[in-house]
Amino acid sequence: MVLVRGHGETLETFWVRRSDEVPYMPGFRAFVGGLADPQDESLEIEGLAPGPDRTLEACALREVFEETGVLLGADVSPPAEQRARARARLVGRDATFPALARELGWRFRAGALTYTGRWTTPPFTPKRFVAAYFLARAPEGQEPCVHVGELAHGEWVTPVAALERWQMGGETFAAPILYTLIGLAQGEENLAARLAEAPEASGKPVRRIELKWGVVLQPMKTRPLPPATHTNAYLVGEPEMALIDPGSDDPAELEALFELIEMLRADRRTLRLILLTHHHPDHVAGVEKVRERYRVPVAGHRETGRHLRLDLILGDGDVVPLAPGVGDWTLRVLHTPGHTRGHLCFLQPRIRALFTGDHIPGGSGTVIIDPPEGDMAAYVASLARLLGEPIETLFPAHGSPQAAARKRIEWLIAHREEREKKVLAALDAEPRALAELVERAYADTPRELWTYAERSLLAHLIKLENAGAASRDGERWRAG
Numbered sequence: 001m002v003l004v005r006g007h008g009e010t011l012e013t014f015w016v017r018r019s020d021e022v023p024y025m026p027g028f029r030a031f032v033g034g035l036a037d038p039q040d041e042s043l044e045i046e047g048l049a050p051g052p053d054r055t056l057e058a059c060a061l062r063e064v065f066e067e068t069g070v071l072l073g074a075d076v077s078p079p080a081e082q083r084a085r086a087r088a089r090l091v092g093r094d095a096t097f098p099a100l101a102r103e104l105g106w107r108f109r110a111g112a113l114t115y116t117g118r119w120t121t122p123p124f125t126p127k128r129f130v131a132a133y134f135l136a137r138a139p140e141g142q143e144p145c146v147h148v149g150e151l152a153h154g155e156w157v158t159p160v161a162a163l164e165r166w167q168m169g170g171e172t173f174a175a176p177i178l179y180t181l182i183g184l185a186q187g188e189e190n191l192a193a194r195l196a197e198a199p200e201a202s203g204k205p206v207r208r209i210e211l212k213w214g215v216v217l218q219p220m221k222t223r224p225l226p227p228a229t230h231t232n233a234y235l236v237g238e239p240e241m242a243l244i245d246p247g248s249d250d251p252a253e254l255e256a257l258f259e260l261i262e263m264l265r266a267d268r269r270t271l272r273l274i275l276l277t278h279h280h281p282d283h284v285a286g287v288e289k290v291r292e293r294y295r296v297p298v299a300g301h302r303e304t305g306r307h308l309r310l311d312l313i314l315g316d317g318d319v320v321p322l323a324p325g326v327g328d329w330t331l332r333v334l335h336t337p338g339h340t341r342g343h344l345c346f347l348q349p350r351i352r353a354l355f356t357g358d359h360i361p362g363g364s365g366t367v368i369i370d371p372p373e374g375d376m377a378a379y380v381a382s383l384a385r386l387l388g389e390p391i392e393t394l395f396p397a398h399g400s401p402q403a404a405a406r407k408r409i410e411w412l413i414a415h416r417e418e419r420e421k422k423v424l425a426a427l428d429a430e431p432r433a434l435a436e437l438v439e440r441a442y443a444d445t446p447r448e449l450w451t452y453a454e455r456s457l458l459a460h461l462i463k464l465e466n467a468g469a470a471s472r473d474g475e476r477w478r479a480g
């Protein structure tokens with residue numbers, strides 16, 4: 001729901017910041033909105049027949065009311081007090097929106113909302129969905145007010161100011177927000193029509209996903225470990241770009257990547273080098289083709305260089321210079337062993353962004369630590385050292401990027417500590433096979449993932465063995 005007020009120079013839109021606690025894109029900027037709910041079907045809107053379109057409008061009306069207290073599309077403008085009481089009942093699940101409307105005599109008419117197209121989430125997101133966008137003017141005398149919960153904050157902003165803040169690295173948001181702001185910045189003439197064309201014009205899914213200015217994400221279809229299906233390649237910097245982890249050698253996937261690089265070249269951005277987080281095939285499969293086409297050097301850790309040809313060896317503390325654009329784009333290299341011996345993360349301190357590779361997966365999942373390449377003690381230490389770095393936003397190789405980096409890192413450390421306790425509790429004097437221990441220590445993990453869990457279990461056991469808390473008897477493990 002793109003809520004606007006004012007005209008010309010003072011045209012503003014209302015945007016929110018998602019809470020750090022939500023599982024999907026925490027800390028990102030967004031517009032108000034949410035999922036259609038079964039109750040939405042029964043809201044009557046004069047001039048609209050029951051059906052999917054009416055349900056979507058009803059959902060938009062309800063979400064705006066629930067999240068901001070603004071009542072759109074009604075034939076009355078109820079006093080603030082009545083709205084506040086009704087909103088509290090709606091939020092408290094005391095009454096449904098259609099029931100409130102009936103009770104309070106609110107009648108809705110078609111035409112308050114203007115449909116402005118549908119956006120499809122890109123393939124790196126955990127749940128793919130289609131979002132319908134609507135444009136509406138906030139009614140006179142109704143001030144939106146966000147309750148802290150799923151949303152952390154809300155404010156009016158001019159599209160130009162919002163874009164400036166994004167360009168300086170201060171804001172992070174998904175592609176539809178960017179294209180909507182660009183549309184708004186061009187003024188009110190044909191606004192709805194221009195916004196409605198944007199999803200089609202930007203590709204389905206969006207071809208250029210620039211979550212922060214200078215950070216372009218290209219999801220590539222690969223064969224990573226489940227549940228992932230894609231590897232996110234990143235083009236970082238402007239005017240000079242580094243390409244991180246081109247993980248597919250599929251011709252169609254490479255073609256899409258090349259098209260994106262050409263598109264960025266039209267904006268005077270040039271590819272300077274390829275950076276690799278680690279050697280796993282779903283991170284490096286596209287390297288040779290990209291190197292061949294753009295004649296750029298490939299850089300990674302010495303350990304990664306044992307698996308493929310590198311032109312530059314990188315180690316902890318090295319800097320990758322990229323020409324400055326709106327600001328500094330130098331990347332700092334962090335050696336983060338654990339998932340692999342040579343795993344690197346890349347830190348951009350100005351925008352407080354970390355390109356995490358497989359060190360920190362997107363969403364709420366964990367990554368496999370597979371010995372002997374994987375090392376649990378090193379992994380946990382590599383996570384802990386990140387807490388001392390200026391990091392706000394995580395750009396993972398799999399799944400969705402997210403802000404609230406610190407919370408995520410602390411959760412991962414706590415999760416591994418908890419798992420270690422479970423592993424310890426699963427051990428006793430009797431030597432037991434991995435298959436038996438995984439049942440005990442990974443009871444909360446879906447059974448179909450136990451084959452992978454066994455590898456991380458082994459990594460925990462080796463860590464405990466080194467600490468003197470576990471010992472092995474051939475392939476079997478026991479306490480002490």
Ligand SMILES: [Zn+2]
Binds near residue numbers: 278280339358
């Ligand atoms: Zn990996």
